[in-house]
Every structure is written in C-alpha cells, then in structure tokens.
Amino acid sequence: MTLALKDISFPETRNLIAGEWVTAQSGRTITVTNPATGALIAAVPSVSCAEVARAIAAAEIAQVAWAARPAKERAAVLRMWFDLILGATEDLALILTSEQGKPLSEARGEIAYAASYVEWFAEEAKRIYGDTIPGPTADRRIIVLKQPIGVTAAITPWNFPAAMVTRKIAPALAAGCAMILKPASQTPLTALALVALAERAGVPAGLLSVVTGAAREIGAEITSNPAIRKLSFTGSTEVGKELMRQCAGTVKRTSMELGGNAPFIVFDDADIEAAVEGAIISKYRNAGQTCVCANRLFVQAGVHDAFVRQLSERVAALRVGEGTAPGTEIGPLIDDAAVAKVRDLLADATAKGATIAVGGKAHALGGTYFEPTIVTGTTREMAFFEEEIFGPVAPIFRFETEEEVIRLANDTPFGLASYLYGRDVGRIFRVAEKLECGMVGVNTGLISNEAAPFGGIKESGQGREGSRYGIEDYLEVKYLCLQL
Ligand SMILES: NC(=O)C1=CN([C@@H]2O[C@H](COP(=O)(O)OP(=O)(O)OC[C@H]3O[C@@H](n4cnc5c(N)ncnc54)[C@H](OP(=O)(O)O)[C@@H]3O)[C@@H](O)[C@H]2O)C=CC1
Numbered sequence: 001m002t003l004a005l006k007d008i009s010f011p012e013t014r015n016l017i018a019g020e021w022v023t024a025q026s027g028r029t030i031t032v033t034n035p036a037t038g039a040l041i042a043a044v045p046s047v048s049c050a051e052v053a054r055a056i057a058a059a060e061i062a063q064v065a066w067a068a069r070p071a072k073e074r075a076a077v078l079r080m081w082f083d084l085i086l087g088a089t090e091d092l093a094l095i096l097t098s099e100q101g102k103p104l105s106e107a108r109g110e111i112a113y114a115a116s117y118v119e120w121f122a123e124e125a126k127r128i129y130g131d132t133i134p135g136p137t138a139d140r141r142i143i144v145l146k147q148p149i150g151v152t153a154a155i156t157p158w159n160f161p162a163a164m165v166t167r168k169i170a171p172a173l174a175a176g177c178a179m180i181l182k183p184a185s186q187t188p189l190t191a192l193a194l195v196a197l198a199e200r201a202g203v204p205a206g207l208l209s210v211v212t213g214a215a216r217e218i219g220a221e222i223t224s225n226p227a228i229r230k231l232s233f234t235g236s237t238e239v240g241k242e243l244m245r246q247c248a249g250t251v252k253r254t255s256m257e258l259g260g261n262a263p264f265i266v267f268d269d270a271d272i273e274a275a276v277e278g279a280i281i282s283k284y285r286n287a288g289q290t291c292v293c294a295n296r297l298f299v300q301a302g303v304h305d306a307f308v309r310q311l312s313e314r315v316a317a318l319r320v321g322e323g324t325a326p327g328t329e330i331g332p333l334i335d336d337a338a339v340a341k342v343r344d345l346l347a348d349a350t351a352k353g354a355t356i357a358v359g360g361k362a363h364a365l366g367g368t369y370f371e372p373t374i375v376t377g378t379t380r381e382m383a384f385f386e387e388e389i390f391g392p393v394a395p396i397f398r399f400e401t402e403e404e405v406i407r408l409a410n411d412t413p414f415g416l417a418s419y420l421y422g423r424d425v426g427r428i429f430r431v432a433e434k435l436e437c438g439m440v441g442v443n444t445g446l447i448s449n450e451a452a453p454f455g456g457i458k459e460s461g462q463g464r465e466g467s468r469y470g471i472e473d474y475l476e477v478k479y480l481c482l483q484l
C-alpha cells in the first residue's frame, strides 16, 4: 500500500541507531498493517539486543556534550522540531491514521497535541531551577542543583503513536538527557517519522535512537543495561509491572503510565447536555482506546433515564468507518484481540442481566469495526466494572447517593482519571478530593493537555508527564554543602 505523502522521504522505515539510519543487521523485519483494511503498509527492522546496546553506548557519549550545552541551545533545537512537526501535520496524520485507524481529524488533533509537548518543554528547558536552603548552622550554606538523569529509555503504546512519543522525548532532551525509544510494533511509522524530523531539527547524532522489533528482547536490554538510568513506559499494567521488576536489578528510575478504569459521575444537578457531550469525548475518542476513557458511567437516579436517552441518540448517530473517509467519527479497533475482548465483556454483562441499549455487536463493515455501544442495568459483578474495556462500550450504572458513588468509583486497583458533572461546588470539591486518582475532569470530558500533570496513582502508575512536573522525572537532585 502506498501512502500519498508530500514528503518523499516518508514513510521512514529504518531505525536510527547511533546517528545512522539502518536496517536490522539480521535483515529481520516486522510488518505494519492498516487496521481499517488489513493491508500491508510497510516493514520495519526487528533489531537485536546488540543493536540496542550500540544505541545506548552512542547515547552515553552524546548525552555528555548535550547536557553541557546551554539550555537556550537545547530549547532552540526543540523549538525547531516543534515547527517541523507542525509543518508536516498532514503527512504525519495520514501515517498515523493508516497504521492506527483513528479518524484523520483525530489524528491531526493528536499531531497538534504531540507538538504541544515539544513546544512546552522547549520553554521548560530554560526554567530548570535549583534551590538555596538556609543552612542548619551559621557557617553552612546548602545549594540544590538539578542535573539530567543521563541516558533514558521510552517504551510507547499504539493508541497514541505520536503524543506518547513526544511526551517522553521532549522533556528528556530539554533536561539534557539522551533517549532510546521503542515504539509499539503496530504503530512504529509515526514514531520513525517524528524522530526523522527531530534529526532534521538538529538533535545531535547518537542522542536520540529509535529501535523497533521484538518487545521482550529490546525490553530486556533496556532494563538490564546499567547505562540506562530511567525508563518511561506507557502501556498495560501487566507489562508495566514486569518492566518495574526488571528495572529493579539496576535500580533505574521508572515512570509508569498504565491502565485506567475511569469513573464518569453524573449528579442530579448536572447540565445533562454537557454531560452527554463530555461522555462522547471521554468514552468514544479513539474508539474508546484511551487509558483515560470513561470506563464506568455512574448516573444518579434522578437524571439516569434522561441521560441514557440523550446519550443513546448521540451514540446511535456516530459515523463508523475508515479513518480517512470524510466524516468518520469512529474508526476500527486496533486488532482482532481488541474485538474479542469487547465481545467477551458484553457477553459477560448480558449473561448477568445487563441490557444493550445501543449497538452491542461487530459492525456491518466487518474487520475490526465494532458498533458504538451503550449498556444499561449494569452491576458491580460484571467484568467491565474491573477491567479496562479499551473499546467503544459505555456501561451505565445507576446510583443514589454521594457516599455510594465515591465507594463504587474507588473500588478498583486503578487510579488514573475520573470525571464528574454537577453544579454544587461544595459537592464537587468533596468528591474530587475523595476520588483515588491522579486527574479529575470537572464538567469536562477532555483533561489532556501539555500544561497539566498527566499521570495516575495506585496500579495506574507513577510519575507525571507534561506541565512543570513532567521535566522533574528526568532530573536528579544534587545538593552542595558549603562550609564557610
Ligand atoms: N495505559 C495505556 O495507555 C495503554 C493501555 N493499554 C492496555 O493494554 C492492553 C493491551 O495492549 P498492548 O498493546 O498489548 O499493551 P502493551 O503494554 O503490551 O504494549 C505497550 C508497549 O509495551 C511493549 N511491550 C509489550 N511487552 C513488553 C515486554 N515484555 N517488554 C518490553 N516491552 C513490552 C509493546 O511492544 P510491542 O508493541 O512490540 O508488543 C508496546 O511498545 C489494552 O487492551 C489496554 O487495555 C494498551 C495501550 C496503552
């Protein structure tokens, strides 16, 4: 399949290792397909541990020189990368939609979102401030320095092939770190194109490498190589836990952005139209394949029926189709396993008494398309109360009281995002403070932006990305004790 791209050097299908664009030494490749059609798009290298180790060795050298450059120079390179990304929006969006499936309009939005992290951290690079602390005795002074952590690595998922890449590379480079990136095997082309643009922007040879191939093998090298001082991972909780275990061997710092099980709470005094719009964005963005997607919708008894009716009208009208087709709002799911998971969750719920209000089955388009779905009459016993759905299915739970909904919302090992709709300011603060999670959307279904600290608690992970907190994860604190 040929993509109609403006930049003739795209799609880039090689890896950037130690400053050179290469194929795998073994000649092995992995294939990339379009989830909308199943068509083969490209083949990218499947590299060995030795090639990853070579990238890490080059990064060690390049990082020293990069960290020594004034922050203003690092910022200028990042700013140039930001400009190049925005200039290549159409190509990047088409590559992204072709390998991931999301509607082209969402892909364009993701490119802008991805670029916003680069712009943000270009600015933050210049504001890595230390501290002076009054000494414990009259003849002592304490000075705190913030220094780059060194060579870092990132492993990213397929659901946001651009934004998860820049959200990790940009703060790393801004802080003076080097990075080895391993993107998801299903969506490597967006990452390769972004890294090609970073090279054009002036990122020095060896500082940033991108490797594709067998996750276990590459992950084993990244997590065991002592030169890697930090790993930032976005993906499933299961793999995140495994990587944390592996990183323990060399006591690497980790940032983990893992699964979620977001409650979306609608109180009786909510603006129902606004709550419905929020649910559409929060639940059905990227066909429900987002870690911050509403996973359990709790609606208070007084507005339950009105909310279900209005949401059903909106959901039944969502246009399902190929991401590149004009007007598409819901693309295909990433693969057959994702469809099977959604089907199993629905079968479990209906067997336990739930009702399908809208959708509920594979879409007539075939392939991995699934109908946008609403399920009512749901209970705590159903599997989707516990599991991340990662598909276009909204289970709606009816509740009566504030105490009950807080208990239900927190009854999960996850703690990433939560949403609540209502007008009672006192209740909003009470509930937001009691929810066990890292982020709360109040009267909004969209909480992601570069200025905010994105991240979770409990088994949803640790560390924050974006905002002024995001760069801290790439910095070490060193203190100087001065005896006068
Ligand atoms: N929190 C989030 O944002 C995300 C959550 N998920 C959840 O996880 C489920 C499964 O999705 P999936 O794509 O399989 O997520 P994974 O966690 O398996 O994949 C995420 C990234 O980790 C890599 N990876 C997988 N196994 C290892 C390993 N042993 N060592 C090192 N790296 C590894 C993958 O590489 P490769 O692609 O080569 O396998 C990919 O780059 C989804 O249904 C969803 O519930 C998924 C994606 C994002």
Ligand SMILES: O=C(O)CCCC(=O)O
Binding pocket: 157, 159, 160, 163, 164, 234, 235, 289, 290, 291, 292, 448, 454
């Ligand atoms: O779902 C994810 O894997 C990442 C978060 C998407 C966002 O930034 O909104």
